Amino acid sequence: MTLPKELTRIAAGLHAWTPQISGTWGFANCLLVSSGHDAALIDTPYDEPMTRALISAAAPLLADGTRVSTIVNTHSNGDHTFGNRFFPGADIITTQSSADHLCNEPTPEQMHHLTTETAADQPLGWYMRRHFGRFEYDGDELLPPTRTFTGRHRFNVGMTEVELIEVGPAHTAGDLIVHFPEQRTVCTGDVVFLDDHPVHWQGPLAGVSKACETILSLDPETILPGHGPVVGPSEVRAYLDYLQELEGRIHAGHRAGRSAEATAAEILSSGFHGHLGLPERIIILTAVEYRHLNDDPTDPDLIALADQAARWAFEHNRDAPVPAPRQGAVLHP
Ligand SMILES: [Zn+2]
Structure with missing residues (x-):
């Protein structure tokens, strides 16, 4: 697997690790924050080879003897947290809500099972192998947060000021930016995906839109999404338009008395934002939005949602090649 061999400076003391691969799952961005003899990492990669690659890429940027003292997990999905265990002794910060909902996440053991012991000729087994089979979950154990907060939390990395802002529930129950x-x-x-259709497990979409409005209200010049290239505010505004358009389409289907499946099928067949990868995620987004429209109080079942998306992809996309990371790709042109 080809991964970025170097980090890209996106602002003073901030270097991004951007695997830059669209059309598949699990390649999240991370950010190294370094100042003097202190360093922090925003999110950790999905498995050991990726985390080792990130550690090697970060080494030249750290002053002698500097280690990552703080990890921030923006939310609890494994592609942002499974690498925590390679930073022993670091403070691991996330929202209280993310910590409370960790039990809803597939564990590394469950991911290993889903990618190796499911039926490869059935939609879920095929889909999990296709998109998650290249990651090494075997032997991974999750290192949970050591510190949680609600609302806002400020700290410093050396001279660099860092502000964590809770924006969930949105993508998950406890997102932060x-x-x-x-x-x-x-x-x-x-809360922001670029180049692919997003996936949002918790919702509602209005919560994701509100999180994007919070991002824009901070008047940023540079924005590092969870997945996709480093961008500016105009790309987040365009993504916000996407979310609101999709929300309108889903709500119209619900008002017309159509099932979530029928509404998702109608949106997919219309070629909604067809240049984006992973259209099957619309099925998950629609199912999650319907849960809110129907006042369903239960926690979403991530595997059941993935299974629904896998069925569509199995039918429509079975023979397409699996995307691979671009050689040495670090930043969008
Ligand atoms: Zn992610």
């Missing part, structure tokens, strides 16, 4: 006021930079976690 990371604001660097002096650098006019925001690290959004997965």
